[in-house]
Amino acid sequence: MTDLDAYFARIGYDGPRDASLATLRALHRLHPAAIPFEAIDVLLDRGIDISPQAVDAKLIHGRRGGYCFEHNSLFARVLTALGFAVEGLAARVRWNAPPDAPVQPRTHQVLKVTAEGEDWLVDVGFGSCVLTAPLRLVADAEQPTGHDTYRLVAIPGGFAQEVRREAGWVPAYDLSMVPCVPRDYEMANWFTATHPTSHFRSTLMVATTRDEARYGLLFNRLTVRPRAGAPVQTRLDAEGMERTLRDVFGLPVEPAWRGFIERAVATGA
Template sequence: MTGARDFQNSPRVFVVGGDPDVLAFVMEEVGACGIQVEGVTIDRTSTIDEASFDLVAFGAGVGFELRRELEARFRRLNPNTRFLRTYAPYAASQIVAAVRVQNPPQPVELDTYLNRIGYAGPLEPTIDTLRTLQERHLASIPFEAIDVLLGRGVDITPDAVDAKLIGNRRGGYCYEQNGLFKRVLQRIGFEVEPLVAAVRWGAQPGSAPPPRAHMALRVTIEGVPWLVDVGFGSSVPPAPLRLDTRHPQPTRYGQYRIIPLGGGLLVQAEVAGSWVPLYDLSNEQLLDTQFELFNWYASTHDRSHFRHQLIVARTTPEARYSLLDGRFSVRFADGRTERHFLDVRGIEQVIQNHFVLHPEPSWAGAFEVAAGRSALDQVPLRGGGLRS
């Protein structure tokens, strides 16, 4: 048996993949970077020599049971072996980064986050833990894009997100919310991959979908893939949804289902007896850095709706709260609904009382504009009725 190696000085890498040509391509790129690399395809794992490796990379096609079997085998030879799940288009870069990064970013401060969401339960990477963490996150950290509305932009680097959502007890939108939740789940030991989706919620029927830009997460637990999202505003799925079934899945706030759509998946919610699309989800994971362009557009471009509307949402076990400009809506878990049109003072009060945020003096101008739109919505139209 070979003892633990100095990972930085003499890293040895082993790759397990599905397609022999793709495996050869990945190994050639990794080897060209001066890294010792060996590998086999899935059908030849029984031929792996009894050798010690510093890093073992698994392709996406390596199933849960085989991966666990191989992890145990490699750990017997070297207890310090690290394991990495890769996706073929990025595999070489993921492996090289894992070998070369000497000062990785500091992980999220888990205890501080758990205190932020008021959770003190088990931290095993199980579906029960995931459900509870998602519920507590949605109830504690509101969805909001007030910085975008004020023209400040949004920084989605981990340090900036942690300082804002945890330290300053603010909310955020999808890149901040799901980016933070991804890092928390990874710290606990969950297998998490960021996915991208095209938002169809509220779109006109028959209209072309926008480019995929919404961030969501795929969490795999004992081989079962789950959709997890804590950053989709007032319509966010309130619990993990299985990605491997098209059957309706009940939640506290109605049923959801996920059906195949082209090369991806369509996430739908049941509304008044009809299935309404939320978003069109890609099956392909993205790198964290690839969301930077989407965030730049959403937080700075004039066509982003976040630049022109006050949007705040929060989902608790008791009710969903949503604020669109000065229109405040409450949907209770028992099915009751309320709707209110707010003035500036009313907006300030619900921001503090229902969205657990502390209004800053610099937000006053945005609240005035939002209240003005709310007043316009109540102006009677010709022939009666109100603007909707």
């Protein structure tokens, strides 16, 4: 059982505990603002345990962040406890990939949630382009959120999620509408956490999205994308990265993190 009191305190929610669309929207906005996206344990060779007990201990009580399997599994349990109908899905990530890039495995967990008689795409675990509101599961409708406008384009077996940025419509991921079972996520999580070709094995990525701006750290480059105005990027030294991880992303920086922080500075220089 998920400790709803502890979860709501973690994200700063004190509203109704019902299965309304208003509640879903409120939780979807607050979750990525309070719990950052990060896969630091992969860089430390600690692995990622996606059991409910481990996820709650890390993201709620340990005040850490996580990646999609942690974020969206936690969110699914919270929504289910509130009475929503929740179904797990999987997607192939296409973010920042060229059009001719090899097809990737389905290693991104998302959710289909039914609220007030309509199906919604829910995803609180997609890094610097995370949704801040659920999207209606319909094709070709432009759907503005607090930070970006999205659309779902019909493809065989599902939808392609796209986000509108300065260069136009940018692909985020290809979503399959085939429901997943927990073992599907266990296999995908094992790949992303351990396989040598997984970018999480070599790339420091941390992100959080608050009402005023998106904050993203890639290696040692901090990008702030405000709701109004142009993105600003800053290169950080090791001390600056530790301050940013602690003060911007709210993470409890450990002495053991210094090694990958210094490698990130060297890689991003």
